[in-house]
Amino acid sequence: MTASIYNPATQIGGETQFFEWVWQNQTYSVAYETRGSGTPVLLLPAFSTVSTRGEMQGIAEQLAPHFQVVAMDWLGFGQSDRPPLNYCPALYRQLLQDxxxxxxxxxxxxxxxxxxxxYAMQAAQQPNLFSKLALVAPTWKGPLCAMGAPTPVRDGVRELVRSPGLGQFLYGLNTTPGFLKFMYRRHVFVNEARLTPDFIAAKHQITQQPGARFAPAAFVTGTLDPVANRDEFLTVGRSLTIPTLVVIGEQSPPQSKAEMEALATLPNVQSVRLPGTLGMHEEEASEVAAIVSPFLRA
Structure with a gap:
């Protein structure tokens, strides 16, 4: 399949390549990019309607002088293929490991x-896969789930957005530049001055790629939640045997921040608190990298 191409500003400044990944007897192209040299570090962007590896660009710039930085677009997002699959946690767990x-x-x-x-925490349970984990504003609960929408409602919304015609219309309403700016201002960025017309236009362009609605519909409705509840989230956290750092955004929404704080209380987890919210890995990239870099080099 041919991957979608969009504004190069959404990349991290390296060479774009494609991993040909087989899932359920079909092959899909997964975009990734490499920058720098040295010990490898994998950067995984957050799931969102506008998810791309480009949101990790600021962190990549800070780490590249010391590491070989690799950033990946999840299948269904960014420059990777966006087939109309029934996206689910099992798919992304397998993709990450493969x-x-x-x-x-x-x-x-x-x-x-x-x-x-x-997903990184779960993959870390596999032997000899990861050496260290730096988790930036870690979450597990999708937007509609966090809002308290019952499962039948969330399932219905997902199927509506997946449907032809009406689904594309509903997706379009929820990805207008005005709505994207509203969502960023509400819980993604703290500094509204960063939400320039050019910034929002670039984010909007990401939503306009063929097949763009399918994976985001799964994320928004909680279908991609890696765990079912906080107890399961913390059980995965307790199982970690490698050095783990949690970066907590001080201005994160209360529910999300509570999950970060709960993870940070585990005895095998280091934590640090910085200004920022759910998009702090992009908005506060320099500050995040300044904390993450020495942790990775230790």
Whole structure:
């Protein structure tokens, strides 16, 4: 399949390549990019309607002088293929494990944002896959789930957005530049001055790729939640045997921040608090990298 191409500003400044990944007897192209040299570090962007590896660009710039930085677009997002699959946690768990095993000969360090943190934590239970975890504003609960929408409602919304015609219309309403700016201002960025017309236009362009609605519909409705509840989230956290750092955004929404704080209380987890909210890996990239870099090099 041919991957979608969009504004190069959404990349991290390296060479774009594609991993040909087989899922249920079909092959899909997964975009990734490499920058710098040295010990490898994998950067995993947060799941969102506008998810791309480009949101990790600021962190990549800070780490590239010391590491070989690899950033990946999840299937269904960014520059990767966006087929109309029934996206689910099992797909992304397998993709992450297969990507790492295909590209790295030794356990690697991972910097994961948002929902990607949950998938990285689960993958870390596999032997000899990861060496360190840096989890930036880690979350596990999708937007409609966090709002308290019952499962039948969330399932109905997902199927509506997946449907032809009406689904594309509903998706379009929820990805207008005005709505994207509203969502960023509400819980993604703290500094509204960063939400320039050019910034919002670039984010909007990401939503306009063929097949763009399918994976985001799964994320928004909680279908991609890596765990079912906080107890399961913390059980995964307690199972970690590698060095783990949690970066908590001080201005994160109360529910999300409570999950970050709960994870930070585990005895095997280091934590630090910085200004920022759910998009702090992009908005406060320099500050996050300044904390993550020495942790990775220790």
């Amino acid at each position: 990507f790492v095993r295909a590209h790295f000969q030794q356990p690697i360090a991972v910097v994961a944002a948002g929902h990607a943190a949950g």
